[in-house]
Each structure stands twice: as structure tokens, then as C-alpha cells.
Amino acid sequence: MIGPLVVDPPLLQAPMAGFTNYAYRQIVRRLGGVGLPATEMLSARGFLTTGARGDDLPERLWGVKDEPRPLAVQIWDNDPGVLAAVAERLAREFTASVIDINFGCPVRNVSQKARSGSYLLRYPDRVGQIVARVVAACDPTPVTAKIRLGLTRQTINAADVARAVEVAGGAAVTVHGRTAAEKFAGLADWQRIAEIKPHLKRIPLIGNGDLRTPQSVVDAFGRWGVDGVMIGRAGLARPWLFRQAQAALAGRPVPPDPTLHQQHQLLLDHYRLIIERFGPKKGTILMRRYACKYAQGCHGAREFRIHVSRVSTPEEFMDAVQRHFPQPLHNLPLQHQHRAVGQANHAIGD
């Protein structure tokens, strides 16, 4: 439960700037297994200053008003008033199911320059003030916080920050098991995530970092006692991971990866949504990065990436997909690989 919202299954899709826009969320929703999708992070200040009406709607709010619920909208800034004003609009006008505040982003422009995101981790009191203002502004819509373990290994203070979120009326806290200084280096430290749990009396703890397989999700619940988990990067490469993890959690057989033909179709559906919104030129350029993610971990991914990262028209994109979309041989025993190549050729020829 996140406030009044039942998150079932307790599998959350991580907000990822540049990736988790409407198109990606629709793909994830269609495949199933995600309890709560999230937008990319939205600059609260940008939203206030650029208008936010009609055509001026920030790109990051694409689809937000109309898509199915539940949906978490993530915002960032360091000013409680700015965050509260934007959260209120997102809750009332945009009917967001959850307002999530970013206290974890380590990127220079957000953290050092704008003194937001992970910069605020050093000030748990300030985090508490922000959460309290936002909660008051958009009640009864639940407000959550996404944090990291701390700024550095030497100054880990996630338990204090999580406590501040809870005391201020927050409805859940998500912890990415790295410090801001670590960015994405090393492995997420789930031991440290688990240590936060006894400090929370009322609200759920959601663990995040490096979950890549259905089994790793099951283990996270069993071993670290979290109430929910959030999946980021692995869900870009394999958006069907959520439904696989859902089955594993329920003790059901894990559904197989989609066939190559279905993966191919998924990529094209994703492309269609992007093109409809951004037009053929911008859409194709934007799609390069998603296409590269789809190919991750597959045999032939390198050639596909090289080719697709240069395309700038729909014709070039389709050509790259037809010629190079990888054959997912990595998880097949050798004797099946010839058959897979045959299927791939068939699918591409369809």
C-alpha cells in the first residue's frame, strides 16, 4: 500500500529520464506485471515557468493526463513552495496517483548546480520540510520519496532521511542501494537497504538496484525484507521482466521471454508510438536509444547498435531492424541455436 493505493504486484517501474515516457509505459503496461509505472523526473521549476498549458505542456508530461492509472509522477527541485505548487496541479489537474519527489539524482545539473536531487540527502530536515509541504498541498494523493543511501560511503544516512520522510507524512520511500558519489559503479548494497527497515514504523520500504531476473526479485523480498521493489534498467532491455517477476513472486512458472518475432513486434510498436508523438525525424533519432536497449544481452547486439545508432529516417530505421535485429541466442543451448537463427530469419522475412 502506498497511502490508499494498493500496489499489486509490489513491483514498481523506476523513473528514468529520457526513457520512461508514455510510449515505454504503454509497452510495460501491455506486457503486464507492473504495480506502479512512473514518469521521467520533471523539473518543478521548469513546469511553473514555462506555462504548462495546452501546447506548452512539458514533453515529460506526454500522455500523463489520459493514460490508465495507477501512475506516479516524479518531480524535482529544492524549494518546498515550488514543489508543493506543482504537486498540487499534478494531483488535481493531472490526477496523478502518486507524487514522487526525487532526492537521489546525482547528475551535476540537478545535484551540484540546482542543489536538488541527491544534494538534499545531506539535509534530512530539509527533506522533511519539503515532503510535509507537498503532502499538505496534494492531500489525499500520496507522496513518496526516492533516495540513495547517502552522499558518500562515509556519510550514509538513508535511515535518517527515510525517517524524515515518514514523519513528514510521506507514504513510501524508495532506496537505490548506492551512494550519490557511486553513481552506477559497483553493486547496489541491499544489506544497507535492509538496515533501513527497522527505522520505518508505518510506511513501506521499496528497494532498488540491479534487479535483473525474476529470481533476484524473489530473493530481494525473501532476503532483505523489503515491502516492494523497483526495477529500472533491466526493464528497458526486457520490459516483460515485470510479468516474469510477478509470476515468480506468486510461485507460478515464469513465462518465457517473448519470441524473437514478438520482440521485433514490440520494438516496432514502441517506434510507432514515438513517431506518432514526435514525427519521423525526431522520433527516429529518439528511438535509437530504446532500440539499443532492446538489443542488450543478445547475440549480434553490437552490430545492431552500431547500425541503428546512425539512422535518421524511418526507412533507415526499418532497414537496420530488418537486417540486424539481434538473434537472442544467449540463453539457448547450442543445439537450439540453429533453429533460433532459422526462426529469426523467418520473422524478419514476415
Ligand SMILES: Cc1cc2nc3c(=O)[nH]c(=O)nc-3n(C[C@H](O)[C@H](O)[C@H](O)COP(=O)(O)O)c2cc1C
Ligand atoms: C538513464 C537513466 C535515467 C534515470 N533517471 C532517473 C530519474 O529521472 N529519476 C530517478 O529517481 N532516478 C532515475 N534513474 C535511476 C533509476 O530510477 C534507478 O534508481 C537506477 O537505475 C537503479 O535501478 P536499476 O539497477 O534497476 O536500473 C535513472 C537511471 C538511468 C539509468
